Amino acid sequence: MQFDTQKKVEAVWDAQRVSNRSKNNMNDNDDSSDRGDLAPLPSRATRNIPKRSRASSRGAILAHLPSDNHTRVIQYESKLEQRVLWLFLANKDVVDIREQPVPVFYTDHLGRRKSHVFDFWVQLRSGRRLAVAVKPAKHALKRNFARELRHVRRSMRKTFADDVVLITDQDFQRGEAINAQRYCEFSWHRCRQTEIELRELLASVELPARISALCDQLAKGGKGFRAVFLAIYDGLLVADLTRPIGMDTLVTVGGAA
Template identity: 50%
Template sequence: MIFLTAVLMLHRYQAVQPVGLQSVRNRVLGVVWLSSYRLWDRPRVVHFESKLEQRVLFMLLAGNDVVDLWEQPRFVTYRDLSGQRKYHFFDFLVQFEDGQRVAIAVKPEKEVKRMRFMSELRYIREAISKDFADQVRLITNSDFTKAEALNAERYHDFRRHKDARWMPALETALESAALPMTVKQLADSLDLERDGFRAVVVGIYEGLLEADRTAPINAETLVMMGDRP
């Protein structure tokens, strides 16, 4: 696992949880330490409760359209088909550039099927107020590849060590580069030695380049021009 360093407790939505729920929901199984992330002017630490949540977290934060993110936001009260009052805790609340806030539930696909969670999610969605979220989204392990998650995690690690020379060197090279070409070909042209590969990966996630992120990004990955101005 790649560990990211520096610390600040994540700002969260606060809520008084019913007795019996708080001890269950506060089972923190892991922590991701994010330093100098582009969304925040100070380092933050984000808690997660499963490896699946961690992978989704990295992919969400790698999105260029994400403005802010809260983990384990306040619970939602709803009534199921039988009218029984229940509580649901979303795993993430994400705000996007267009102003939309999306409440995200992260669950293994097997659990979704076993619990018939899609039916339950319909009642949860109906109970959500607009001041909390505009949309609800379920993400399972079938919605992305393992390579996609590992690529996003690697991006965060490379970004932590980002050198001021990387992007100018990449922008200069792209002025005359005959794309598409492999990551290795482009990295070799940057004159950054071992940092060339890291610079290209960061360039992919920051919009200078495009590549298939669902497969492992390696020396043979083909890159094309991105849509960043």
């Protein structure tokens, strides 16, 4: 339930806060903001997420959205929703995410009055708002879910969202979600000094090159790998994001370099 999930997330946050302070004391170059020392804002879901079952994976993520001044709890009801959530959180065009927003009432193809709760409500930097439904492709096809969403869209108020989006497991690669999750996690503890040294290195190194070669020249261990990884999402480097990024990943110069 939502209450239980909130308590679990706060316990994780408390452990992370102690760990973060320890890391900060050991290394003054880590750019860890005060957001790790603030209690996370609660989930904004309009309904409680059911208890965990063997058939699905439910939980919550601590996220820092541009629309909030510090971390917030965002819940998900399945592994697919979790992966989609990571992709949204890693997308710099996304400024706000709400899970399980207010229901939309509509009339289906048989004339029955029903309600639908979208999995996510997403706002982009442009101001565009999206009502997002997440479903496994085989379930969406079997239920003719696209037809249901068309009826929902007809009844949806423009004050709620500008458009409806259906995302299935066929719309992205698993590697993209893995990379998005790692980017979000690495972003919490940037080492600015290592990033400066990487920029200096990129001014003279020959590209394309494997990440392992850049890490060897940086000689920063894990901090070097994280700096290169973040540089890909920051636009300094370009890599194939559809496959999990590792030491053998080939990178080339990006448009922000």
